[in-house]
Amino acid sequence: MSASQERALAAPAHAMAPLERAIHGILAGGIVLSVALMATGLVLGVAQGSGLPRGVVALGELPHALAALWPAAYLSLGLIVLIGTPFVRVVGSIVVFARERDRLYVLITAIVFLVMCLGVALGKV
Amino acid sequence: MAFLAGVFGSMLGVGGGIIMVPMLSLAFGVPIKVAIATSIVCVIATSTMAQTTFVSRGMTNIRLGMLLEVATTVGAVAGGVTAVLVDGRVLQFCFAAVLVYVAWQMSRRGGDVTPVRTGVLEAAYYDPAAGREIEYGVRRTGLGFILSLGAGNVSGLLGVGGGAFKVPIMNLLMGVPLKATIATSNLMIGVTAATGAAIFYGRGYMDPYYAVPAALGILAGARLGPRVAVRLSTRTLGIIFQVVLLVFAVMMILAALGLTP
Numbered sequence: 489m490s491a492s493q494e495r496a497l498a499a500p501a502h503a504m505a506p507l508e509r510a511i512h513g514i515l516a517g518g519i520v521l522s523v524a525l526m527a528t529g530l531v532l533g534v535a536q537g538s539g540l541p542r543g544v545v546a547l548g549e550l551p552h553a554l555a556a557l558w559p560a561a562y563l564s565l566g567l568i569v570l571i572g573t574p575f576v577r578v579v580g581s582i583v584v585f586a587r588e589r590d591r592l593y594v595l596i597t598a599i600v601f602l603v604m605c606l607g608v609a610l611g612k613v
Numbered sequence: 614m615a616f617l618a619g620v621f622g623s624m625l626g627v628g629g630g631i632i633m634v635p636m637l638s639l640a641f642g643v644p645i646k647v648a649i650a651t652s653i654v655c656v657i658a659t660s661t662m663a664q665t666t667f668v669s670r671g672m673t674n675i676r677l678g679m680l681l682e683v684a685t686t687v688g689a690v691a692g693g694v695t696a697v698l699v700d701g702r703v704l705q706f707c708f709a710a711v712l713v714y715v716a717w718q719m720s721r722r723g724g725d726v727t728p729v730r731t732g733v734l735e736a737a738y739y740d741p742a743a744g745r746e747i748e749y750g751v752r753r754t755g756l757g758f759i760l761s762l763g764a765g766n767v768s769g770l771l772g773v774g775g776g777a778f779k780v781p782i783m784n785l786l787m788g789v790p791l792k793a794t795i796a797t798s799n800l801m802i803g804v805t806a807a808t809g810a811a812i813f814y815g816r817g818y819m820d821p822y823y824a825v826p827a828a829l830g831i832l833a834g835a836r837l838g839p840r841v842a843v844r845l846s847t848r849t850l851g852i853i854f855q856v857v858l859l860v861f862a863v864m865m866i867l868a869a870l871g872l873t874p
Contacts, residue, residue, distance in 0.1 A: 502669065502670050502671040502738075502739060504668070504669060504671070505671075507675055508668045508669070508671065508673075508675070511664065511668050511675065512664075512665055512668045512669050515661050515662075515664050515665050515668070516665050518661060519661055519662060519665070519832065522828075523829070523832065526825050526828070526829060529821070529825070530825070540821060540822045540825065540826075541821055541822070542820055542821070542822050543817065543819075543820060543821070544814065544817070544819045544820070544821060546817075560821060563821040563825050564819075564821065566825070567654060567814070567819060567821065567824055567825070567828070568814070570654065570657055570658060570661070570828060571654070571657060571807055571810040571811055571814060572807070573657070573661050573803075573807070574657060574660070574661065574803040574804050574806070574807035575807055575811075577803070578804065581675070581679065593676060593679060596679050596680055596683055597679050599683050600679060600682045600683055600686055600804065603683070603686040603687055603690055604686060604804060604807065604808045606690060607686065607689065607690045607808040607809075607812070608808055608811045608812055608815075610690065611812050611815075611816075
């Protein structure tokens, strides 16, 4: 074992602050849910012999498509969860900053969230 | 390929759309809009997965990231305004020139910035390669914010996430050590990409046939990338970053000359 590896192993584990714990939890949760949904979609696709579908399911049709076990519906929802995770992360940060009474960062993070929503509404990338 | 993109992107704090979009389009014959949508999903996957490692190790300066996100998101949304004023090809040449200049500046410096305690957005992280805790403060916050506005604006125009700009702004200008810079940039690119991806999904350009396998590959790669990055010496990491910047510059020039889709 090299000296640098030994140092790495001896590294003190980082104690996460509440903000870091919240963000870590939200992101890890988003990944697990998204991968589970995509895996379900892939398994359904193989089971039904349809292969990977082309095109996503529109939001409005999603509930009935999920109930009908369309592979595309599960893959679409998996992608939606993945895309939505950073939005949830920003909202989660606002909550933690509010709990810590950090008004400046509640404001800053709220602006980020509003601009994200504005960007989606305006349809600009 | 997606696995490798995940490893590199998460190691360097960049999304890599500038390489991925032409590659998907040329090598796999993916329609350009679908290629962009796929690449944006990949950026989100890179950022989200890499952050589970960076945040749990205290590498990400979350407050700094949130502050600069205001600048990059506002800049990106305002991108359309600038598009009317400046020719896209001129911008692409300027972008390439800035990338080459930044790579040169980073190589001239050789090592990392010397961390200074400034009392502004101070943070500390443990660097396994150096074997010690690195404490630092942020310098020139105002100028960094203004340049981030510009970076967000240009990235909004050229359809690239702008990680390649965020890293030099934080590292060279604001005095944030390279590893903390990469982790923080990685957090920020997720926000811009999520906004873009939501729009592309709504317009029907998302194709699970490409997006799902790419996302799964990236997620696996981005689990490995940050673990490699924190162990590498800052010098090695810096050199890899400079090479990638030069590749980005070449891609931008090719795009400006109309040689890539």
